[in-house]
Amino acid sequence: VQLVESGGGLVQPGGSLRLSCAASGFTFSSYAMRWYRQAPGKEREWVAYINSAGGRTNYADSVKGRFTISRDNAKSTVYLQMNSLKPEDTAVYYCNGNGYWGQGTQVTVSS
Numbered sequence: 001v002q003l004v005e006s007g008g009g010l011v012q013p014g015g016s017l018r019l020s021c022a023a024s025g026f027t028f029s030s031y032a033m034r035w036y037r038q039a040p041g042k043e044r045e046w047v048a049y050i051n052s053a054g055g056r057t058n059y060a061d062s063v064k065g066r067f068t069i070s071r072d073n074a075k076s077t078v079y080l081q082m083n084s085l086k087p088e089d090t091a092v093y094y095c096n097g098n099g100y101w102g103q104g105t106q107v108t109v110s111s
Contacts, residue, residue: 001024002023007019009108011107013085019093021035021102026100031052033095034046037093037094038092062088066085089107092104
């Protein structure tokens with residue numbers, strides 16, 4: 001099983017990024033997927049959830065209205081579209097599914 005995140009980087013406040021998480025080694029379409037993040041010195045926190053079919057999503061209050069989780073089961077990939085980014089969104093972002101974690105991708109929001 002492998003989960004590989006990509007798409008992180010440095011962005012100015014108010015900017016956007018789209019994270020991707022490519023899954024392999026399991027039946028991706030059978031599992032809900034989640035994004036988490038961990039800021040320096042803080043515990044890992046849940047960010048967003050999407051069910052296996054992609055028809056149901058849920059978000060942490062801190063990102064609701066700014067972030068959108070989606071998935072493409074044909075590509076075994078889950079996405080996190082992040083808009084109106086704030087400095088407090090700076091963290092390493094991880095995808096999670098079927099009990100597995102990716103290696104994370106760094107998102108830094110700074111002017």
